Amino acid sequence: MRLYVDSSRCSGCNACRVACSLSVFGENNPKKASLVIEPHFPAPGVYKVRVCTQCGDCAAVCPTEAIKQDAQGAYYVEFSECNLCEACVPECPEEVMFVRPELADTAWKCTACGDCVAVCGTSALWLGEKEAVAA
């Protein structure tokens, strides 16, 4: 499973980021979300959304092997095993692997839980098989 996005549908509401921080941390804090909404205003007036493709590049470099794969093939961070070394961060081609020690004492990333999909009113986000072509 992985998350897909059609950025042209995004309206920048950030509902997905609240849902995500609740899913990953059980907290209301969009700064701790695993996807990024980049507004480009006043011109050209578009939102660019960056999501995890579950490529696994982060897991490949993690020295403590804290990034594991679940039964559906999604990678997740085992918080207790992360030592904040940041090796994973520059590996992520989508820039959605996060280490912000001021916010959390672990790295975090998208687990493909789908909570963001559930709140996105514009259907910009959806879950699909990793190999699937964008719907």
Place this chain on the structure above:
Amino acid sequence: MNGYGGHILRVNLTTGQVKKEPTPADLARDYLGGRGFGIYFLLKEVPKGADPLGPENKLIISSGPLSGLLVAGGGKCDWTCKAPLTGGYASASMGGHFTAELKYAGLDSIILEGISPKPVYLFIDDDKIELRDASEYWGKGSMTVEKMMKDKFGEEFQCAVIGPAGENMVSFAHINHDFGRQAGRGGVGAVMGSKKVKAIVVRGTKSVPVADLEAYRKAGMALYKACKDAEGLKEWTRYGTTIVTSWCNEVGALPTRNFSAGSFEGAQGIYGQTMREKIVVTDKGCFGCPCPCGKYSKTKKYNSYVEGPEYETIGLLGSNVGIDDIEAVAQANLLCDEMGIDTISAGNVIAWAMECYEKGIFTKQDTGGIELKFGNADAVFKMIEMITKKEGLGALLADGVKKASQEIGKGTEKFAIHVKGMEQSAYQTHNATAMLLAYMTCDVGAHHNRAWAITYDIQVGREKVVPEKVARVIWLQHFRPMFDVLGACRLQWVELGIDRDLYVPLLEAITGIHRTWEDIEKVGERIWNLTRLYWARENADFGRAWDMPAPRFYEDPPKTGVTKGQYTKLEDVNKLLDMYYEQRGWDSNGLPKPETLQKLGIPQELVA
């Protein structure tokens, strides 16, 4: 405190001191947040008779318990102060992402007090709070400054900025945020300008606690699901508020040439459908909104980008000034946003000036050579600039249509379309008695959003003057503004028709306090009465006369369009008020009776 940022930030601009206080739990319990906090602090802390543009006035900026959380539309921020436009109560609601950011910085309200000796901006990065020199920003347009600040501080910061009109204290100056969301009405931007605060920049990275996490997630998800399942979602999201433009034109509610008619022969050119096809580039939503009404546009003719125009702007800067080209409306919208003036008041007061010009009351000498005729878009652009700079005729118009018409006299007061000094927004009310009453009695002046009763008029018979209509207006006035108190948007309920009971378990899970809508509406009634008391406290002659609509609606029926020849008789206007006062428990002059205040549990300290 569950559901709250937990602190009130006081910024004394005179001394430069900033101070955080814990948000009082009983304040949160009794007034909830947003506009509730606003009126509480306004009554309690701004002394009677304060000059709206002087150091004693305060600008109170508040989020609410639903702001920034897993709530469909939890992106509303309230801006309360004494209004420079009206001399009474101002409470402007702003969408976007500012209110959420405030909360994540641990703040429920910011109270701006005093006057800074030099231009400053307020910088908030969680607990780092500073007043900083704003000389490089002063004089610049609001979106120009927002872009500069975003480039400097990063996307995570949210900015609320005034334009040059706010600096110049134009009485209907507004505050801009997120490249096109505003705290629009009453002159809140002028108050910020009087305090020499160019902008507020905020980032918050804290977590906001809620009382029952699991119940909250469940109730939040249920609200989103209801919105996403709603039948009207697609259509609403496609057009946003412009969805009503064609309907208004068809029923004769579209303000046309200074509210002299309700249908416009060029309306097709400014319909939502036309706009979507011609200029919209993306949908743009407030924080947490699943049904974004914001339409972000690019004009070819002017090669410009602007959020909107939304319906009110189309009504006022389109048909009401005789413009039938959506691109020109969008450009006027952009100029207003960048200069920092409210599009509703601007379109209204410019239309009044156009009528004066066409009637020969103003000449080219008065207008500085401008052909100030209905339909002349370039004249509108020029007037926006002149109002901003208070230049020539612009200086007169910058005081708003009430004062301008009083100064000119010659019968121009009769077509100055306002209530209590606030220019009427975009519903023509010659023959829509509930909507007329809603405007007459709205707590800030002639604004539509407290009680949008026009559809009810059409539903039950527009000319009817019956107690049911009055009751409907009163109920709406208690219920709808509670969204501003809770810090969320009402349009999910209004436009998608979702069950309002979905908010009940959500609010309870967030705050830990059980409240039914009945309880919430009671708070709404208390706030409504408090705002009324505020008007009376600030204006010695306040009373019934202040609730009267523009004479045009009872003595000057439209000569064209579907409402041709229709109007509301003066005796019916008075009858509406009589019924309204009676149902509210107010005396015949429109002031709350002592027993009404007692029943509502209004604390003595606020009304003394």
